Amino acid sequence: MGIVEDVADELALESLKIINATGDDAFVQRIADTIGGSSQTMEEAYLTAVRVRRAEQRAREVLQTIKDEMAGKLEPPQDG
Numbered sequence: 001m002g003i004v005e006d007v008a009d010e011l012a013l014e015s016l017k018i019i020n021a022t023g024d025d026a027f028v029q030r031i032a033d034t035i036g037g038s039s040q041t042m043e044e045a046y047l048t049a050v051r052v053r054r055a056e057q058r059a060r061e062v063l064q065t066i067k068d069e070m071a072g073k074l075e076p077p078q079d080g
Helices: 003-022 026-036 040-074
Strands: none
Touching (some): 003 026, 026 040
16 A cells, blocks of 8 residues: 555554544544645545445454354254
């Protein structure tokens, strides 16, 4: 990735940690507005990185649920 994408991804990861801890989704827009005042390109990259990372979080949660369900089905039967 280029510097813009690298920095945007780092900011997105830090932002999502704060959002996950506080539940304050408005935080993303506050950061985007701050960035946008200096660089629209960076603002767009940041918002894209946030969307990608949120999608990743949701996908990982679904994958974990599926793995957990499969583990229950794949466990060998226990002798009673």
